[in-house]
Amino acid sequence: GAGVSQSPRYKVAKRGQDVALRCDPISGHVSLFWYQQALGQGPEFLTYFQNEAQLDKSGLPSDRFFAERPEGSVSTLKIQRTQQEDSAVYLCASSLGTGGADTQYFGPGTRLTVL
Amino acid sequence: KQEVTQIPAALSVPEGENLVLNCSFTDSAIYNLQWFRQDPGKGLTSLLLIQSSQREQTSGRLNASLDKSSGRSTLYIAASQPGDSATYLCAVIGGANNLFFGTGTRLTVIP
Numbered sequence: 001g002a003g004v005s006q007s008p009r010y011k012v013a014k015r016g017q018d019v020a021l022r023c024d025p026i027s028g029h030v031s032l033f034w035y036q037q038a039l040g041q042g043p044e045f046l047t048y049f050q051n052e053a054q055l056d057k058s059g060l061p062s063d064r065f066f067a068e069r070p071e072g073s074v075s076t077l078k079i080q081r082t083q084q085e086d087s088a089v090y091l092c093a094s095s096l097g098t099g100g101a102d103t104q105y106f107g108p109g110t111r112l113t114v115l
Numbered sequence: 116k117q118e119v120t121q122i123p124a125a126l127s128v129p130e131g132e133n134l135v136l137n138c139s140f141t142d143s144a145i146y147n148l149q150w151f152r153q154d155p156g157k158g159l160t161s162l163l164l165i166q167s168s169q170r171e172q173t174s175g176r177l178n179a180s181l182d183k184s185s186g187r188s189t190l191y192i193a194a195s196q197p198g199d200s201a202t203y204l205c206a207v208i209g210g211a212n213n214l215f216f217g218t219g220t221r222l223t224v225i226p
Contacts, residue, residue: 004158033213042119042204042216043159056213091158095212101147101166104214106158 002026004107006092012113013082021077021110025094032075033104034067035091043091049075050098082114117142117209121217128195129225136190136220138205143183149214150179150190151204159204163190195224 005024013019025032031050035043036059045059051072060067064083069075079086089109095102118141128134138148147166151159163172163179165188171180178191192199202221206214 031212035214035216040218042206042218043214044216045213048213059213093159093214098212099146101164103149103161103164105161106151108156108158111156 004092004094004105006107006110008110009108010111012115014115015082015084017082018078018080019082019112021090021112023075023077023092023107025073025075025092026105027073029094029096029105031095031098031102032069033093034075034077035093037089037091037109039088046077079112082112084114087112087114117207117215119205119207119215119217121205121220123220124218125221125223127223127225130195130197132195133191133193134195134222136192136203136222138188138190138217140186140207140215142209143186145183145207145209148181148188148205148207150188151206153202153204153219197224197226200224
């Protein structure tokens with residue numbers, strides 16, 4: 001079956017531009033996660049959705065970052081007024097249930113470069 | 116906050132060798148630990164998931180162990196192959212559902 005997909009795969013933005021990154025989770029998966037991976041680092045948690053509810057946004061680095069999942073499936077991560085330090089790979093993951101025992105399945109990521 | 120450390124940061128081995136990757140974490144109150152593989156420009160592929168009540172999991176040439184009390188996990192790869200070359204990431208889940216990742220070990224298997 002189809003895995004987690006993300007679009008675009010690559011995005012170049014000028015500093016100050018707004019960007020929107022899309023995640024299509026595996027169909028039927030309740031949980032959805034966004035992570036940020038800087039070059040040479042492990043992914044870091046940004047935010048978590050259970051269906052359409054955003055239950056944890058403690059990892060969002062600033063109020064320029066906003067995420068939504070209005071119908072409990074597709075999610076969008078929006079970054080306003082991009083800065084150079086926002087350059088990273090943004091990974092989306094989904095899992096079937098809501099428990100810590102569930103495997104998270106990752107998409108290929110969106111590589112954002114802010115010039 | 117949970118801190119996850121992986122040693123070594125990079126490793127090169129000749130084909131056929133057995134090898135061990137190490138992972139340590141500071142907070143032993145975890146639900147599970149996962150080992151992932153990441154190829155350049157690609158997402159993460161889950162290799163093994165060990166529940167907190169388990170001590171090890173095996174899949175093919177891979178064996179992962181977990182010692183929760185000491186905050187350590189190892190990933191053992193037997194008879195390494197060039198196709199095993201990738202970055203290996205260790206991650207733990209604690210009270211929240213999100214994963215805490217280490218910085219990874221970049222493995223190169225030389226033919």
